[in-house]
Amino acid sequence: DGGITQSPKYLFRKEGQNVTLSCEQNLNHDAMYWYRQDPGQGLRLIYYSQIVNDFQKGDIAEGYSVSREKKESFPLTVTSAQKNPTAFYLCASAGGRREKLFFGSGTQLSVL
Amino acid sequence: GDSVTQMEGPVTLSEEAFLTINCTYTATGYPSLFWYVQYPGEGLQLLLKATKADDKGSNKGFEATYRKETTSFHLEKGSVQVSDSAVYFCALSDYGGSQGNLIFGKGTKLSVKP
Numbered sequence: 001d002g003g004i005t006q007s008p009k010y011l012f013r014k015e016g017q018n019v020t021l022s023c024e025q026n027l028n029h030d031a032m033y034w035y036r037q038d039p040g041q042g043l044r045l046i047y048y049s050q051i052v053n054d055f056q057k058g059d060i061a062e063g064y065s066v067s068r069e070k071k072e073s074f075p076l077t078v079t080s081a082q083k084n085p086t087a088f089y090l091c092a093s094a095g096g097r098r099e100k101l102f103f104g105s106g107t108q109l110s111v112l
Numbered sequence: 113g114d115s116v117t118q119m120e121g122p123v124t125l126s127e128e129a130f131l132t133i134n135c136t137y138t139a140t141g142y143p144s145l146f147w148y149v150q151y152p153g154e155g156l157q158l159l160l161k162a163t164k165a166d167d168k169g170s171n172k173g174f175e176a177t178y179r180k181e182t183t184s185f186h187l188e189k190g191s192v193q194v195s196d197s198a199v200y201f202c203a204l205s206d207y208g209g210s211q212g213n214l215i216f217g218k219g220t221k222l223s224v225k226p
Contacts, residue, residue, distance in 0.1 A: 006155075033213070042201065042218035043156075058213075090155050099144055099205045101214060103155030 006104035023091035118217035135202035
């Protein structure tokens, strides 16, 4: 089955720790995205990548980093510089005109 | 810049009631418009879309019409079910703009009671 897979489903971060969220897709999509979802805030774009080995900051990139070494993979690292990391993180991918996004099932990150 | 404004929720309805979730947009060009749905604990799924003025998108009993004169794309359903309980997001595509990404509204939570 084609799709987009995020792991883990739940993740806990200790003070001062970096954590990495995984996102893999087998849809052969060029574009991939990371969104942060907070209650009542909708979706906010963290980073996006339109092609392998290239990525751009979104609206709230501070405290986060990404890489895009393979077309299928777009991991997100939440660094210790992100002071309020507790949120639901969604990864998405898109092909063609980038209009229909396919979303993973999300990772809930919490701080211990 | 481009933006999307949705009615604030939560919206609580009884089963078989009529649903309207308002969405208006601001855009400099001619965007495509979308409704996405998020069921509890899941990612978003595309519900319907419309790519030009006067187009009507429809899926699973939901409908929305692209109204350029009122810059609106309101979501409607004639008879909601408990299984429709979810968060609904209106979005527009600024493809051809600086980012070529979707711009989402804040979401409207719908709860349907039996």
